[in-house]
Amino acid sequence: MELLKVDNLTKKFKNKIAVNNVNLSVQKGQLVALLGHNGAGKSTTISMLIGLMKPTNGEIKLAGFSPNDAKYRQKLGVVFQNSVLDDDLTVEKNIDIRAHMYKNLDIHFKNKLIDDFELKNIIHQKYKTLSGGQRRRVDIVRSLLNKPEILFLDEPSTGLDIQTRNKIWEVLNNLRKSMNLTIILTTHYLEEAEDADFVYVMDKGNIVANDTVNDLKIKYTKDKLTLYSNNVHALKQHLDIDVAEETFESLTININDHNDAINILSKIKDFITTFEYKRGSMDDIFIALTGKEIQ
Numbered sequence: 596m597e598l599l600k601v602d603n604l605t606k607k608f609k610n611k612i613a614v615n616n617v618n619l620s621v622q623k624g625q626l627v628a629l630l631g632h633n634g635a636g637k638s639t640t641i642s643m644l645i646g647l648m649k650p651t652n653g654e655i656k657l658a659g660f661s662p663n664d665a666k667y668r669q670k671l672g673v674v675f676q677n678s679v680l681d682d683d684l685t686v687e688k689n690i691d692i693r694a695h696m697y698k699n700l701d702i703h704f705k706n707k708l709i710d711d712f713e714l715k716n717i718i719h720q721k722y723k724t725l726s727g728g729q730r731r732r733v734d735i736v737r738s739l740l741n742k743p744e745i746l747f748l749d750e751p752s753t754g755l756d757i758q759t760r761n762k763i764w765e766v767l768n769n770l771r772k773s774m775n776l777t778i779i780l781t782t783h784y785l786e787e788a789e790d791a792d793f794v795y796v797m798d799k800g801n802i803v804a805n806d807t808v809n810d811l812k813i814k815y816t817k818d819k820l821t822l823y824s825n826n827v828h829a830l831k832q833h834l835d836i837d838v839a840e841e842t843f844e845s846l847t848i849n850i851n852d853h854n855d856a857i858n859i860l861s862k863i864k865d866f867i868t869t870f871e872y873k874r875g876s877m878d879d880i881f882i883a884l885t886g887k888e889i890q
C-alpha cells in the first residue's frame with residue numbers, strides 16, 4: 596500500500612533551487628533511503644515532508660492527508676539532525692514532557708522503548724551530560740512515543756560508533772516488523788542505505804536515481820576480480836578480457852558476477868598465486884551517478 600506520495604516537489608530559495616521536481620513513492624513498511632552529498636537537498640526535502648517548510652511547488656500526500664492536516668502530523672515521528680530536547684532536564688523528564696502531549700499514550704510501549712534502547716541506567720542523567728550515542732537513542736525514543744506510522748530520520752548515525760549504530764538499527768528493524776513502521780532516512784553512510792528497500796539518490800536538488808539496492812548494483816556497479824601472479828605478462832596473455840587496473844604483481848578485471856569469476860579462475864589457475872573477489876558496492880553506484888565519492 597502506498598503511504599507517502601510526493602509529486603513534483605520543488606523548493607526555491609531566492610534564485611537557488613534546493614529541491615527540483617522531486618517525485619517519491621513510499622510503500623507502508625518500507626525503509627527508504629535518501630542518499631546524497633552535503634547540500635544535495637535531503638534536509639530541505641525532509642523539512643517539507645514533515646510540514647516544517649512550505650514547498651514552492653508540488654504536492655505531498657500521506658495516507659491521503661496534506662502536511663497542514665492535523666491527521667498528517669499525528670502519523671509522523673521525526674528525529675532531527677540537531678536534537679530538540681532540553682539540555683537541563685533529565686532523560687526521564689524530557690521523555691515525560693513529550694509523552695504528556697499525547698492523549699492516548701501507551702505506557703507499556705513507552706517503557707518498552709526505554710528498555711529496548713537501553714536508557715534505564717541513564718534515565719536520571721541530564722540530557723546535556725549524555726554522549727552523542729546516548730543522546731541519539733533518547734531522541735529516537737522521543738520520536739516514537741506516539742507510535743508513528745512513518746519515522747523520518749535525518750542523518751541518524753552521523754558521529755556514532757558502529758556498536759551504537761548497530762544497536763539503533765536492531766531496535767528499529769524490530770519495530771518495523773512489529774508495527775509495520777515505515778522509515779525514511781537521509782544518510783551519508785552507504786551501509787545504512789544498503790539495507791534499504793528502496794533508494795533515492797539526490798544530487799544538486801535532483802533525484803538522479805531511484806531503485807532497489809539490487810537493481811542499482813546491477814545497473815551501476817561491476818564486481819571486481821584481482822588476480823595476483825609472479826608473471827603478470829603471461830597472465831595477461833591468457834586473459835581474453837579487458838584489464839581495468841594493472842600493477843607489477845596483479846591484474847584487476849571487472850566482471851558481472853561470481854559465475855564469471857569461477858570460469859575465469861578455472862582457466863587461468865596455473866598463472867596465479869592468489870586472488871581477491873570484491874562485489875560492487877553502494878559507493879560505486881554513487882560515483883557512477885554523481886562522479887563523487889560519498890563520505
Ligand SMILES: Nc1ncnc2c1ncn2[C@@H]1O[C@H](COP(=O)(O)OP(=O)(O)OP(=O)(O)O)[C@@H](O)[C@H]1O
Binds near residue numbers: 608612631634636638
Ligand atoms: N534557508 C535557506 N536559504 C537559502 N539556501 C538554503 C536554505 N536551506 C538550504 N539551502 C541550500 O539548499 C541546498 C540544499 O541544502 P540541504 O540542507 O537540503 O542539503 P542536504 O542534502 O541536507 O545537506 P547535508 O547533508 O549537509 O545536510 C544547499 O545548497 C543549501 O545551501
